[in-house]
Amino acid sequence: MLLTGCGQANDVTSGVGTTDFPVTVNEVTIQQKPEGVAVLSDNLADVVLALNYEAVLKARTADCTQSDLEVLPIVDPTDYGAMSGVGATLALVDELPGEEEVSAAASAGVTLLAIEPAKSREDLERLYSQVGAALQGGVTGYEKGGKTAKNVFITIDDVERVIPSSDTPKVSCYLFDAQGHGVTGDMFHSILFASAGLTNAATDCTGGNFPLDNLKLADPSYIFCPTGVKAQLEAAEGYKDLTAVKEGRVYEMDPTWMTCQGRGLIQAVSFMAGTVFPELLEDTGDGTQSTASGDDTQSGGDSSSSATSSLPEGAPSGELKIGDQGDDVLRLQYRLQELGYLFVPPTGLFAEGTEQCVKDFQLLNGMIVTGVADEATIALLFSNEAVPRNAS
Numbered sequence: 001m002l003l004t005g006c007g008q009a010n011d012v013t014s015g016v017g018t019t020d021f022p023v024t025v026n027e028v029t030i031q032q033k034p035e036g037v038a039v040l041s042d043n044l045a046d047v048v049l050a051l052n053y054e055a056v057l058k059a060r061t062a063d064c065t066q067s068d069l070e071v072l073p074i075v076d077p078t079d080y081g082a083m084s085g086v087g088a089t090l091a092l093v094d095e096l097p098g099e100e101e102v103s104a105a106a107s108a109g110v111t112l113l114a115i116e117p118a119k120s121r122e123d124l125e126r127l128y129s130q131v132g133a134a135l136q137g138g139v140t141g142y143e144k145g146g147k148t149a150k151n152v153f154i155t156i157d158d159v160e161r162v163i164p165s166s167d168t169p170k171v172s173c174y175l176f177d178a179q180g181h182g183v184t185g186d187m188f189h190s191i192l193f194a195s196a197g198l199t200n201a202a203t204d205c206t207g208g209n210f211p212l213d214n215l216k217l218a219d220p221s222y223i224f225c226p227t228g229v230k231a232q233l234e235a236a237e238g239y240k241d242l243t244a245v246k247e248g249r250v251y252e253m254d255p256t257w258m259t260c261q262g263r264g265l266i267q268a269v270s271f272m273a274g275t276v277f278p279e280l281l282e283d284t285g286d287g288t289q290s291t292a293s294g295d296d297t298q299s300g301g302d303s304s305s306s307a308t309s310s311l312p313e314g315a316p317s318g319e320l321k322i323g324d325q326g327d328d329v330l331r332l333q334y335r336l337q338e339l340g341y342l343f344v345p346p347t348g349l350f351a352e353g354t355e356q357c358v359k360d361f362q363l364l365n366g367m368i369v370t371g372v373a374d375e376a377t378i379a380l381l382f383s384n385e386a387v388p389r390n391a392s
Contacts, residue, residue, distance in 0.1 A: 010138045012129065016146075017138020025134045028113045036087035037135060038110070039064055040077045043117050044092045046262025047131045051148055052345075052353055056135055058088040065256070068352050080108035090134065118188055118261055125149040127261060155266050155360050156195045158389060159273055162280060162363070163197035170276050172222035173201040173210065174258050177229060178236035182210035189258045192265065196272035198222070212238045219243050222276055226255035251275050263356045270363060280363075311375070315382035320373040324350040332373055335381055336361065340389035364389060 010017040011024040022031045036058035039045045045064040048054055054068055059075045059082070075082045078101060083091055088110060096102060096114040105112050113134055118124040125146050132145025172193065174183040183189045185203035193200040201218035202210040216238065223244040225233065230250045233239045244250055257268035274280050311317060315335075316328035325348055333346035333354060341357040355371040362369045365380055365387045373381070380386055 012133045012138050012142050016129075016142045017133065020137025020139050020141070023133050023138035023142075025130050026114060028111060030090065030111070030113075030134060033137065034088075034090040034135065036089060038075060038083040038086075038088035038091040039069075040091055041094045042066075042256065043094065043260045043262075044115060044131060045069060046256065046260035046264060047128060048092075048135070049352060050152070050262040051128065051132055051135070051141075051145060052347075053132070053135045053141075058086045059083050066352070078104075080105040080110045083110050084108045092131070092134070120188065121153060121191055124152065124261060152263065152265055154389070156192075156269050158360070158364055159266075159269050160195045160197070163273055164277055164279065166197070169199045170197060170222065171201050171218060171220045172198045172224065172272070172276065173215070173218070173220045174224045174253075175210065175215075175229065175233065176208070176226065178232040178239050180211050180215075181208050182215075183258055184208055184210060188261065189265075189268070192258075192269050192272070195269045196276070198272060198276060215239075215242065221249060222272075223250045224253055224258075224272060224275075225250065226258075227252045263353065266356060266360070270359065270369060274369065311379055312382040315378050316373075317375075317378075319375065320350055320378070322350050322352065322355045322371070329354070332378070332381070333357075339381070339386055360389065361386075 008024050008027075009022040009029050010019055013024075013026070017023055021033055022029055024030075034056060037056050038059040039048060039057055040061045042063045042065065045060060045066055048057065049066055049068055057069065057072055060069050060072045061077050062074050073086055075086075080091070091105065091110050091112050093112055093114050094117060096112055102112055115127065115130045115134070118127040128145035128149035129142045130145070132141030132143075132148075135141050136144065174189070176182055182202050182205075183200065184205040184207060185200060186206045187208060190200050190203065201215065201220040205211070205214060219242060221244055223233065223242070230252050233242075233245050233250055239245060253268065253271055254264065257264040257271070314331065316331050318328070320329055320332055327348065329350045330346050330348040332350075333342055333348070336342040336354070336357045337346060339361070341361050342354070358373050358377065359369050359371045361381060362377060367377060367380070
């Protein structure tokens with residue numbers, strides 16, 4: 001049973017609860033673990049996936065386009081009868097609709113819970129903890145949420161540490177379209193630029209408004225944008241004359257990386273850093289990549305070459321990639337967990353979370369970042385030369 005505004009039992013507003021359920025999140029008291037959840041926000045869907053709690057999801061709205069959620073039925077955000085019909089008793093939204101909608105949901109047996117996007121690096125922990133608490137309880141879910149949020153930025157900080165130093169700022173921006181909109185300095189995703197070794201040209205702008213005049217004045221060396229926008233920039237008056245456009249330095253990204261707050265944050269930083277600093281991804285010819293630091297441990301070097309000659313005992317054989325399932329994936333996940341790359345219980349399913357862990361390992365071990373656990377990656381991962389993540 002889920003109740004709205006019924007007391008403040010086990011409220012996690014200011015910290016971890018005393019028990020899992022009942023739990024109060026943002027003035028909504030959840031009496032017991034939800035039987036099923038509908039996610040009506042692409043951002044909250046991303047967070048649920050980052051927590052590996054997607055098994056509780058029963059439905060999604062059309063804007064939740066993550067591949068791991070493709071099997072879920074799509075519902076209209078106001079069709080609470082349909083949500084209830086597929087077993088959802090709780091629906092996650094970014095902000096509550098009007099009272100009539102809240103009442104309509106309650107009449108259908110669905111409680112609406114609003115959890116706002118994070119506004120800062122520190123606030124990400126609040127977002128993850130609240131989602132975790134709502135789905136798995138005020139202790140279990142809350143603590144896992146906080147730990148997962150911390151680990152997102154541990155990985156991002158790991159990327160930042162291998163960025164080569166430079167006296168010349170690398171000015172860049174992220175444009176949503178060719179109509180004056182981009183990631184501005186007051187937006188959460190603006191913090192990712194510094195982690196990628198870049199300066200956001202729209203730092204002084206606000207509200208996602210990045211006028212063409214400001215853009216021309218900054219004339220960034222690199223422009224990032226969602227898939228499909230590059231062609232618009234190349235054709236639009238004013239935009240097509242920008243240095244980055246004329247010199248072919250416009251790079252398309254998965255649009256969710258710069259709008260959602262799940263593990264795509266890591267992918268955004270890795271992509272931007274690898275694009276602007278190609279030496280991070282430079283192929284040395286032996287299946288590894290050199291890093292700008294020149295550190296022998298990071299570059300992999302001979303250790304990777306020797307490791308690929310024969311797979312260590314206990315290592316899975318063959319290539320593992322997203323969608324694979326079984327004992328080989330389980331062994332891979334346990335080894336990633338042992339080295340500090342995996343922070344959730346191994347499941348034996350190679351989903352987006354495992355793919356990102358493999359990417360993290362490849363990046364910090366000086367390999368080409370693909371997210372696919374090929375023979376070279378597996379050999380190095382299970383060898384004594386594998387570099388663990390420094391979680392300090």
